[in-house]
Amino acid sequence: MKKILFVFLTISALFTIDVAAQNGFCGTSIEDQIIIKERMMQNRANAALSAQVRTGVMWVPIQFHLLEDNDGGNRVDVMKVFDMLCALNEDYLDQDIQFFMKDGLNFIQNSSVNADPNHSTAPAIMVGAKVFSAINIYIVKDIPNSTPGSTLGFYSPQFDWLVLKRSQVSAAAVETLTHELGHFFTLAHPFFGWDGQYWEEAIHGNPAPISSPAGILTEKMDGSNCEIAADGFCDTKPNYGLGFGWPNCNYNGNCEDPNGELLAPGVQENNFMAYFIGCASEFTPEQKAAISADLNARTSLHTTLDPDITAFTDSPTQNSPINGEETPLYNVVGFDWEPVGGATSYVVEVDRTPTFSFNPSVKFVSGGTYIEFEDVFDPNKTYYWRVKAIKEGNVCGEVLSTSFKTGTVTGTQDIKEILNHTISPNPITSGELLNINIETNEAFDALINVYNLSGQKLKEVNTTFNLGTTNHELSVSDLSEGMYIISIESENGVLTEKVVVTR
Ligand SMILES: [Zn+2]
Known part of the structure; x- marks a missing residue:
């Protein structure tokens, strides 16, 4: 059966x-x-x-x-x-x-x-x-x-x-x-049996019938059938779907139980299972006992965990990009923040809106405080990013957000004096020297800048490229593993190229 x-x-x-x-x-x-x-x-x-x-x-x-x-x-x-x-x-x-x-x-x-x-x-x-x-x-x-x-x-x-x-x-x-x-x-709902067909005097009569529209026993006020009627709990009081359409948390309608006893004012509008919308704040002791018994029965959910629940003292401080800073590229953008004590991982989110309500992209980061997002940004647009520290016992830390603006390039060369250029080796190991080899038809002064993907300038070198070929050597031993932007900037334009540093 x-x-x-x-x-x-x-x-x-x-x-x-x-x-x-x-x-x-x-x-x-x-x-x-x-x-x-x-x-x-x-x-x-x-x-x-x-x-x-x-x-x-x-x-x-x-x-x-x-x-x-x-x-x-x-x-x-x-x-x-x-x-x-x-x-x-x-x-x-x-x-x-x-x-x-x-x-x-x-x-x-x-x-x-x-x-x-x-x-x-x-x-x-x-x-x-x-x-x-x-x-x-x-x-x-x-x-x-x-x-x-x-x-x-x-x-x-x-x-x-x-x-x-x-x-x-x-x-x-x-x-x-x-x-x-x-x-x-x-x-079950305290109004179990009246689900979807809530008591209405014109339809069901007053006093209410002994059996609900779904054929479940209607719970009486005197407690005589509470162990089996409706949800089967005696401390959830009779409620025939009265929360639906009732505008506040104080039911005082005229609904009577099958014995002619008024349900009001005993209706528990604050019960989590009652569906007085916006009024719920508690379970009754019998409901809690049932929850506990079922959790006891559900052995697959049992854990012996005792996780670290201490609150985070701070939200992660965002290092870069922040406050509308422009990133060197738009196809790859790196985000950097300060570690938070106790965090086992971080969640980083980026979106077009400061409320992150458009279509946020998200990444989980463990073992570090830096992450790159690729191919999610348009050029020359304002975005917002935020980062949250989390651990097993606490995902409730504060989160702040800041804006940044994407650059317009994925790499460019518009210095008219430059005939040919190579930047090598690429990828480069951090012990090697980076060779910036430039062939020009006219000497020019330039700045060689090194940026991370968040737009932070890490190095700045003044140099002159002579007529013909000049090789400029740049140490990368102080750069950690990751992608960087080499930017040669003169009064006539900019040459940028991505370089990957490995160990
Ligand atoms: Zn429900």
């Missing part, structure tokens, strides 16, 4: 997109909540799981999967993922549960999954990316549904993963993830 039920649900989850749509805001369907609640009941019956076996904070691994279009566009801003994770940990702190990123962020380039994670072809891609020993959270551009309103996120018990719409990814919108993780840990 159970097997047949599972097959039916599998098919419905794959092909009935409308299931998510009925719920308006949360896309965790009634069918899925039946499974969720059944798991909760099993955990509750299993005293061993219900017992608190944890001491101290449990660190629970999360794998975020960031969907992007095939051209790399329409991906959530990674900094918002960190902000959301920090806010999430505040919501779960009083349960001694803290979440951390297991192996950085996973980027998935697939336009159709990004546009619709319920599409029939999506699960194959998502299963392929799924990590066994972590909570998998896929962040997508949109979760379409066929009714007005928008699905902001859902938990799928079939695949045991969460999906979030990227508009819900920020510290301010963390309620959505806190709520969907509640589903992950076996919590």
Whole structure:
């Protein structure tokens, strides 16, 4: 019997997109909540799981999967993922549960999954990316549904993963993830059964019927059926979907339970699972016990981690380019910052907008405080970059941003006196001398400048190139490994060339 039920649900989850749509805001369907609640009941019956076996904070691994279009566009801003994770940990702190990123962020380039994670072809891609020993959270551009309103996120018990719409990814919108993780840990809605068909006097009558539109027992005010009705918790008070459309955090409508008892003023607008939007701030003790029992049962998520959670004292100081500085090239730009104590890696982001809302490019850097971005910039444009220090137990450090302007060249020669030139060897090892060999039809004075890719001038040499051929030797022993710009500047023009220094 159970097997047949599972097959039916599998098919419905794959092909009935409308299931998510009925719920308006949360896309965790009634069918899925039946499974969720059944798991909760099993955990509750299993005293061993219900017992608190944890001491101290449990660190629970999360794998975020960031969907992007095939051209790399329409991906959530990674900094918002960190902000959301920090806010999430505040919501779960009083349960001694803290979440951390297991192996950085996973980027998935697939336009159709990004546009619709319920599409029939999506699960194959998502299963392929799924990590066994972590909570998998896929962040997508949109979760379409066929009714007005928008699905902001859902938990799928079939695949045991969460999906979030990227508009819900920020510290301010963390309620959505806190709520969907509640589903992950076996919590149904307090209004379970009224999902998508919220109580309305004209439709359902007052007092409310003993059974919800979905056929789930309606919870009564006197507590007589609370252990089995609705979400199965006695300390989440009766709520027949009253949060939907109610404009504030103080329900005082006239809805009555099947015995004729008023639900107000006992409605818990502040419950994370209740969907009074913008009002949520807590789980009840029974909900917390269910979360704890389910976490106890989910041994694949257990870790013995005790990560360094101390706060970063500073954001990384940006060295270059800063404050609108122009970079020597536009096709390759290097970024340099001061190390921050305790950081195990850094996240560097560049974008056209100071809010990083256009289409930020991102790189993770471990073991260094310098990174180059290639082929992401247009010439002669203003960009912004920022860098964040991170470590396993803390991604909550401050981040600052600064602007820079890209140069116009990838390498150029417009000094009319120069007939031929070679700059060699290239690549050069740091012990060798760089030979700048210039053949001219007229002597001229020039400056030889050496820049890094961030636009910082590292060397400046005054010289004269004579008529005929002149060879100027330049030591590079003080330059670390990387790419540099050799720039010969005279009153008649500039010659620039990239040189790579190796060890
Ligand atoms: Zn929900």
